[in-house]
Amino acid sequence: MAVMPHTRIVKPPTERAPLPHLADHATTCATFSWATARALLDGLPDGAGLNIAYEAVDRHVQHGRGDRVALRWTGKGGQRRDLSYDDLARETSRFAHGLQALGVQPGERVFVLMGRLPELYVAVLGAFKARCVVTPLFSAFGPEPIATRCEMGDARVLVTTPELYLRKVQGLRTRLPGLTHVMLVGEVPEALAGEPGLHRWTDVMDGQPHAFTIGPTDPESMALLHFTSGTTGRPKGVIHAHAAVLAHMVTGRYALDLHEDDVFWCTADPGWVTGTSYGIIAPLCNGVTNVVVEAEFDAQTWYEVLERERVTVWYTAPTAIRMMMKLGAEALQGRDLSALRFMASVGEPLNPEGVLWGLQAFGLPFHDNWWQTETGGIMIANYAAMDINPGSMGKPLPGIAAAIVHRTEAGVQVVEAPDEEGELALKAPWPSMMRGYLHEDERYRKCFVDGWYLTGDLARRDAEGYYWFVGRADDVIKSAGHLIGPFEVESALMEHPAVAEAGVIGKPDPTVGEVVKAFVALKPGFEPGEALRRELLGHARKRLGAAVAPKEIDFRANLPKTRSGKIMRRLLKARELGLPEGDLSTLESDEK
Numbered sequence: 169m170a171v172m173p174h175t176r177i178v179k180p181p182t183e184r185a186p187l188p189h190l191a192d193h194a195t196t197c198a199t200f201s202w203a204t205a206r207a208l209l210d211g212l213p214d215g216a217g218l219n220i221a222y223e224a225v226d227r228h229v230q231h232g233r234g235d236r237v238a239l240r241w242t243g244k245g246g247q248r249r250d251l252s253y254d255d256l257a258r259e260t261s262r263f264a265h266g267l268q269a270l271g272v273q274p275g276e277r278v279f280v281l282m283g284r285l286p287e288l289y290v291a292v293l294g295a296f297k298a299r300c301v302v303t304p305l306f307s308a309f310g311p312e313p314i315a316t317r318c319e320m321g322d323a324r325v326l327v328t329t330p331e332l333y334l335r336k337v338q339g340l341r342t343r344l345p346g347l348t349h350v351m352l353v354g355e356v357p358e359a360l361a362g363e364p365g366l367h368r369w370t371d372v373m374d375g376q377p378h379a380f381t382i383g384p385t386d387p388e389s390m391a392l393l394h395f396t397s398g399t400t401g402r403p404k405g406v407i408h409a410h411a412a413v414l415a416h417m418v419t420g421r422y423a424l425d426l427h428e429d430d431v432f433w434c435t436a437d438p439g440w441v442t443g444t445s446y447g448i449i450a451p452l453c454n455g456v457t458n459v460v461v462e463a464e465f466d467a468q469t470w471y472e473v474l475e476r477e478r479v480t481v482w483y484t485a486p487t488a489i490r491m492m493m494k495l496g497a498e499a500l501q502g503r504d505l506s507a508l509r510f511m512a513s514v515g516e517p518l519n520p521e522g523v524l525w526g527l528q529a530f531g532l533p534f535h536d537n538w539w540q541t542e543t544g545g546i547m548i549a550n551y552a553a554m555d556i557n558p559g560s561m562g563k564p565l566p567g568i569a570a571a572i573v574h575r576t577e578a579g580v581q582v583v584e585a586p587d588e589e590g591e592l593a594l595k596a597p598w599p600s601m602m603r604g605y606l607h608e609d610e611r612y613r614k615c616f617v618d619g620w621y622l623t624g625d626l627a628r629r630d631a632e633g634y635y636w637f638v639g640r641a642d643d644v645i646k647s648a649g650h651l652i653g654p655f656e657v658e659s660a661l662m663e664h665p666a667v668a669e670a671g672v673i674g675k676p677d678p679t680v681g682e683v684v685k686a687f688v689a690l691k692p693g694f695e696p697g698e699a700l701r702r703e704l705l706g707h708a709r710k711r712l713g714a715a716v717a718p719k720e721i722d723f724r725a726n727l728p729k730t731r732s733g734k735i736m737r738r739l740l741k742a743r744e745l746g747l748p749e750g751d752l753s754t755l756e757s758d759e760k
């Protein structure tokens with residue numbers, strides 16, 4: 169049942185583009201090996217291993233390209249700041265020294281919680297230099313997700329702003345005894361002076377030497393700890409090693425077609441994996457100018473950035489594309505976007521209309537690609553030189569073997585026939601594959617069967633080898649490209665004295681993909697009503713932050729549960745959407 173509602177976009181040779189790195193997908197796939205690709209990286213001097221920061225920053229200086237702009241930053245108020253690769257090498261070295269001066273050891277965890285300020289990029293790369301493990305947190309998280317992640321990840325250092333600290337972190341300090349250092353970027357109010365473990369960013373950096381020799385770095389040592397949401401329990405801490413940098417380098421070249429003179433803009437926030445892998449590491453490894461915009465989405469601001477910075481390669485997300493579509497292509501009139509030559513999208517399904525709208529509005533299609541926190545880098549993509557079937561995620565990267573599989577008692581059964589739905593699986597390993605779930609070996613092991621990594625996504629592959637996303641195999645919610653664990657939301661709701669039970673689902677939404685919707689059963693003595701609904705929405709927002717909190721709450725007398733007492737989110741969703749209720753054999757009690 170091949171669904172091809174839109175004609176394929178055939179790529180003519182275009183005058184705007186340089187020759188794509190991946191000119192012929194099939195040939196490169198046939199000859200590619202990760203071992204050979206390693207030559208794209210330098211490695212630490214004297215064979216001292218592989219460190220992300222060295223590949224992303226220092227080696228460009230070694231190669232005489234230090235004066236090239238590495239970060240081109242625009243602040244919320246329109247302020248501009250350029251950091252060359254020389255500047256970035258110096259600032260990250262100072263930060264690495266600053267960490268050492270505080271006694272922070274390799275392997276210890278440095279969390280960053282702030283908007284897209286230049287210091288965030290310096291902190292992440294400087295921490296890699298000091299061989300610390302970096303965990304980015306999304307600045308729109310509320311106190312509860314921040315506390316959970318800092319606790320689980322043993323945060324030793326937190327880099328944040330005074331404003332975020334006061335609003336979200338100060339009240340958590342007693343829960344986080346291991347958090348010994350908090351560095352504040354920006355003006356620190358008097359009231360905070362003298363609070364134990366608080367440091368001004370400028371104090372950490374002042375007087376530190378401008379060069380730092382990165383210590384021997386085992387490529388397999390932990391570099392990044394990214395939290396991602398599951399359907400049960402606490403979030404999962406996904407471990408990535410320094411070796412992942414090879415995948416960042418290669419996917420930057422092949423999937424995003426980065427060339428050294430490109431001006432690249434990834435609109436994702438580094439609080440999520442795309443903003444780290446492709447908002448920091450991949451572009452810098454590839455030596456491009458990386459545009460960073462502090463302001464949140466606004467179509468006109470974005471068009472202005474594309475024009476002013478003469479962005480050549482743009483990596484964005486379906487929610488933003490749909491929001492721009494709503495405004496219409498007319499909003500682009502009068503803009504000179506002639507520098508733009510390649511546009512890509514990730515994070516959620518990109519409707520065929522979105523791909524085609526790119527052509528209409530920008531004269532270029534959006535190239536959808538697929539990956540997830542666990543894969544560390546892009547795995548399936550539409551490439552610059554390849555025809556696009558709108559609605560398809562494209563084909564696997566060179567070095568990546570993908571398949572559609574069924575889980576069976578005996579193991580994994582690979583589907584050979586085209587167009588059959590199954591679970592998307594990837595042959596392990598590859599350099600940016602997760603190295604574990606923090607403190608959860610069993611959960612990690614269960615992701616791998618017969619040498620395949622099982623992604624939890626349902627997909628199909630057509631006769632030509634293009635992959636098509638079908639849906640997720642679990643209850644995780646994708647809202648505006650962000651993964652949200654229903655359990656985390658349910659737990660926050662349950663903290664409210666009126667709530668007896670909560671079940672949380674993703675409700676389809678034409679713009680953001682899914683919105684978080686909660687169903688709540690109240691304790692005796694509480695009556696459903698508008699005032700309580702508003703109170704619960706406010707409570708969840710305060711605890712979880714706007715990005716995670718439910719947008720809708722409905723009251724129910726009871727929630728449907730399995731015999732073992734688990735709330736059946738699947739059934740809540742089917743009823744909400746008027747879909748068939750499916751297999752009800754495990755249903756114990758019902759809401760009706």
Ligand code: AMP
Pocket residue numbers: 396441442513514515516517518536537538539540541542561623624625637639640646649650651
């Ligand atoms: P995250 O780990 O937050 O990056 O989320 C990964 C998940 O986002 C995947 O497992 C998919 O469910 C979804 N996803 C990412 N990219 C795409 C895409 N191009 N099309 C459809 N779903 C996607």
